[in-house]
Amino acid sequence: MPTDRNGLTVLTVDECMRLLSSHVPRVGRISFVSDNKPVILPVNYAFHEGSVVFRTDPGAKLSAASGGEYVAFEVDSIDTTWEEGWSVLVQGRAEEVTDPDEVERLENLPLRPWGPGPKAAYVRIMSTDISGRRLD
Amino acid sequence: MTDAGDLQRSIARLDVDECLALLGHRVVGRVAFICGDGPVIVPVNYLLDEGTVVFRTTYGTTLDTIGSGARVAFEVDAIDEATHSGWSVVVAGKAEEIWRPEELERARNLPLQPWAPGDRAHYVRILPSSISGRRID
Numbered sequence: 001m002p003t004d005r006n007g008l009t010v011l012t013v014d015e016c017m018r019l020l021s022s023h024v025p026r027v028g029r030i031s032f033v034s035d036n037k038p039v040i041l042p043v044n045y046a047f048h049e050g051s052v053v054f055r056t057d058p059g060a061k062l063s064a065a066s067g068g069e070y071v072a073f074e075v076d077s078i079d080t081t082w083e084e085g086w087s088v089l090v091q092g093r094a095e096e097v098t099d100p101d102e103v104e105r106l107e108n109l110p111l112r113p114w115g116p117g118p119k120a121a122y123v124r125i126m127s128t129d130i131s132g133r134r135l136d
Numbered sequence: 137m138t139d140a141g142d143l144q145r146s147i148a149r150l151d152v153d154e155c156l157a158l159l160g161h162r163v164v165g166r167v168a169f170i171c172g173d174g175p176v177i178v179p180v181n182y183l184l185d186e187g188t189v190v191f192r193t194t195y196g197t198t199l200d201t202i203g204s205g206a207r208v209a210f211e212v213d214a215i216d217e218a219t220h221s222g223w224s225v226v227v228a229g230k231a232e233e234i235w236r237p238e239e240l241e242r243a244r245n246l247p248l249q250p251w252a253p254g255d256r257a258h259y260v261r262i263l264p265s266s267i268s269g270r271r272i273d
């Protein structure tokens with residue numbers, strides 16, 4: 001299997017998507033740029049129809065990442081005791097899901113925004129790159 | 137359509153002391169930085185050293201490019217699998233490679249063992265401009 005400069009195994013896109021869809025808890029971290037600075041927040045996500053989807057509250061910081069901005073989304077499971085683990089990175093553009101049929105399908109997912117606020121929007125990452133690393 | 141358990145999660149802000157205490161107990165965090173058009177997130181082993189976050193990087197990797205003052209955001213969290221409750225701390229600041237000989241010597245003696253292999257001969261310190269955290273229930 002190919003390894004990277006640090007000697008970590010490079011995962012295939014399929015393996016990455018499998019990890020995204022099976023990993024629990026369904027928590028990842030999203031990063032977007034605000035005021036020329038990177039912002040990072042944990043989010044509850046779902047892997048739905050091949051994309052990472054999360055919810056945002058209008059007015060919340062995270063809602064800034066729903067108008068086509070470049071975002072990064074990361075999930076990992078790292079056990080430092082056994083020196084093993086993996087990490088997956090999704091890069092792409094964040095887009096609000098507006099199609100009513102699709103919103104209805106998303107309503108059936110266990111996806112809640114964190115924090116008080118009115119009914120939130122669904123945001124999907126249109127990914128341009130999915131990569132991952134594993135240490136066995 | 138809402139389900140019976142559609143409670144909004146409550147979020148409580150943590151003060152800086154609480155954030156530092158939580159940071160001091162964990163070993164893995166994620167560095168977010170800008171590379172090209174957009175952000176990148178890389179997990180790292182880190183240590184809290186006198187209120188700054190220190191981690192190691194390998195020459196030639198993307199992460200290694202941030203040590204010349206790049207603005208970064210560093211995140212650590214612990215979220216319970218069953219309840220999705222937990223906490224998250226974010227340190228925003230600038231990343232600087234540790235190059236002064238006495239500082240580098242000191243950094244090399246910190247118990248900073250990366251979880252993953254690689255040369256990781258470079259030591260990077262995040263000088264915080266803000267530390268914030270929240271508890272999620």
